[in-house]
Amino acid sequence: LAKTTQPISMDSYEGQEVNITCSHNNIATNDYITWYQQFPSQGPRFIIQGYKTKVTNEVASLFIPADRKSSTLSLPRVSLSDTAVYYCLVGDLDYKLSFGAGTTVTVRA
Amino acid sequence: DAGVTQSPTHLIKTRGQQVTLRCSPISGHKSVSWYQQVLGQGPQFIFQYYEKEERGRGNFPDRFSARQFPNYSSELNVNALLLGDSALYLCASSPTGSEQYFGPGTRLTVT
Numbered sequence: 001l002a003k004t005t006q007p008i009s010m011d012s013y014e015g016q017e018v019n020i021t022c023s024h025n026n027i028a029t030n031d032y033i034t035w036y037q038q039f040p041s042q043g044p045r046f047i048i049q050g051y052k053t054k055v056t057n058e059v060a061s062l063f064i065p066a067d068r069k070s071s072t073l074s075l076p077r078v079s080l081s082d083t084a085v086y087y088c089l090v091g092d093l094d095y096k097l098s099f100g101a102g103t104t105v106t107v108r109a
Numbered sequence: 110d111a112g113v114t115q116s117p118t119h120l121i122k123t124r125g126q127q128v129t130l131r132c133s134p135i136s137g138h139k140s141v142s143w144y145q146q147v148l149g150q151g152p153q154f155i156f157q158y159y160e161k162e163e164r165g166r167g168n169f170p171d172r173f174s175a176r177q178f179p180n181y182s183s184e185l186n187v188n189a190l191l192l193g194d195s196a197l198y199l200c201a202s203s204p205t206g207s208e209q210y211f212g213p214g215t216r217l218t219v220t
Binding site: 045049087096098099101 | 113142144149150151152153154157165167197199200201208209210211212213214216
């Protein structure tokens with residue numbers, strides 16, 4: 001499984017855009033990039049998944065450069081309720097999710 | 110639709126005891142996975158079951174076992190509990206195995 005590196009924590013303010021970059025230098029050809037969000041005392045929640053270029057859904061965008069060695073999760077106009085831990089996962093579309101320590105995002109008023 | 114449900118919510122056990130945790134997947138999902146999350150760390154994969162067959166096992170000792178029933182619900186059993194088994198145990202279901210939907214977890218405390 002490709003190892004991922006992401007910042008331990010990030011601070012932001014309401015209404016700002018938050019960008020979290022994940023490094024995955026050893027990503028394999030078959031690997032996808034997936035982001036999960038986790039609130040305290042809850043299970044992780046799927047946010048977005050992509051293979052290359054850009055993916056956008058109703059909550060986030062995922063930017064993947066051509067070499068796929070990194071990716072950036074973009075959260076537009078965050079609110080206090082976006083305070084959570086965000087995990088970057090890299091792997092093929094199998095069942096064995098491998099979570100790192102994640103990035104704790106704190107949104108302040 | 111109801112999400113993944115887990116029981117009990119919280120549990121306190123003594124070292125050496127055995128514990129059984131239960132999970133009901135989202136209706137129609139045939140895959141159930143179990144994860145252990147120690148405080149301050151990301152979830153770690155324990156098992157996956159698909160159509161009642163074990164499809165994968167993480168790096169956990171044989172004290173950990175699981176099974177899936179014909180209705181696709183699942184149980185995770187942990188024998189001979191250690192203090193280090195204290196964690197949040199998460200169950201996730203999926204129609205196939207890739208995109209997974211997590212339950213709220215069972216908080217196990219071993220004293």
